[in-house]
Amino acid sequence: RAALLRALAELPGAVEAGEDDGETVLNLTRPGNAMHRGWDNTTMAVFRLGAAELVVETNSEKRADAARAALGPLLDHLRFVERDARPVDELPQPDPSGSGLPEGVDREEVAAILREMKERHYADWCSQPLPALDGKTPLEAVQGKRTRQRVQALLADMERHESGAPPDERFDVGRLRRELGLESTRG
Incomplete structure (x- = not known):
């Protein structure tokens, strides 16, 4: 071994x-x-x-x-x-009643790492071409009525996903809304 x-x-x-x-x-x-x-x-x-x-x-x-x-x-x-x-x-799913973390792993440290990964992932999200937007960036897509609705749907889906995460692991999707000029519109 x-x-x-x-x-x-x-x-x-x-x-x-x-x-x-x-x-x-x-x-x-x-x-x-x-x-x-x-x-x-x-x-x-x-x-x-x-x-x-x-x-x-x-x-x-x-x-x-x-x-x-x-x-x-x-x-x-x-x-x-x-x-x-x-x-x-x-595939087998983790036991929802437990933390899913191996013994000795600091949950707060894991949450901080997850937040940092999300921050890096979403740092340039608004300027990345997305297949869901037919290759347009979210910044480009918010300029058209139909594609703006698709961006709003993506953001709503991200918010639903984040709402299922523990509070200390969540990414503030509102930051993306503000960057895209959509902070006053939802849905």
Whole structure:
């Protein structure tokens, strides 16, 4: 196990994420993020190394193939058991009664990190072309009546989503409304 952990940690882009239920978790990353330009990297795969097994998790079959290729020579020492590809909505969901955080993780620290991620994500949102707006930026889209309504619908959806988050994790969508000149209009 120790030798395999060392080999995994030496993979390009491997970042140790800590322990979870007795498993050592490593993220396989690559620099940059096409979807979220403010993010430093993209997680391509998550490796969970337990006492007797290595589980590789990805969000696409293409990334699963890439992760398997990255394991390269390590595969000589591993036995492939199964490949399980399921839609996200069929995956096990966290227990809503608990915090969902591993023991010892500071919830306030997690909330601060989430707020910071949202701040970075939305920092230039108004000037980013969006597929939902046919490639227009929200700043461009508010100029037309129909596309303004679509921007308002996006903002309303974001507000609904944020209202479901704990108060200390919420992003103030009103900031985007103000930046777009929509603070006095809703819906």
